[in-house]
Amino acid sequence: MTEPHAIHVVLQSWDGKYLAGQTGAWSFSDQIDQARVFDYIADRIPEQLEKLEQGHGISLAVLPLDPRARFETCDRCGERMMAFRIYFDGKEYLCPECRP
Numbered sequence: 001m002t003e004p005h006a007i008h009v010v011l012q013s014w015d016g017k018y019l020a021g022q023t024g025a026w027s028f029s030d031q032i033d034q035a036r037v038f039d040y041i042a043d044r045i046p047e048q049l050e051k052l053e054q055g056h057g058i059s060l061a062v063l064p065l066d067p068r069a070r071f072e073t074c075d076r077c078g079e080r081m082m083a084f085r086i087y088f089d090g091k092e093y094l095c096p097e098c099r100p
Contacts, residue, residue: 006039006040006041006042007039007040007041007064008038008039008040008064008065008067009037009038009040009045009062009063009064009065010032010035010036010037010038010063010065011036011038011045011049011060011061011062011063012060012061012063013028013058013060013061014059014061016030017029017030018030018031018032018034018035018036019035019036019060020034020035020036021036022036033083033084033086034084035084036084037065037082037084040062040064045062049062071083072086072093073093074086074093074094074095074098075092075093075094076092076094076095076098077095077097077098079095079097081095087099
């Protein structure tokens with residue numbers, strides 16, 4: 001997902017939960033920051049959703065992410081990264097390297 005003009009999306013179930021995890025270990029979360037972020041084109045989302053619905057009867061909605069809201073900055077080291085990788089401890093945002 002390094003393409004600068006990619007359309008980043010998350011997938012949401014009918015009850016408002018977000019698809020999280022990875023291949024072989026999918027789950028659903030109430031928290032959008034835990035959702036798996038997909039590249040709509042590169043990950044072939046329309047085709048994947050069609051297969052999912054036809055094969056398993058599961059329908060998911062595609063929610064585009066605001067490209068300006070994708071990144072957070074670590075309050076300790078200043079590194080910018082995707083928001084789903086940043087941890088908020090109640091006071092500050094921390095990248096995986098700075099998280100205690």
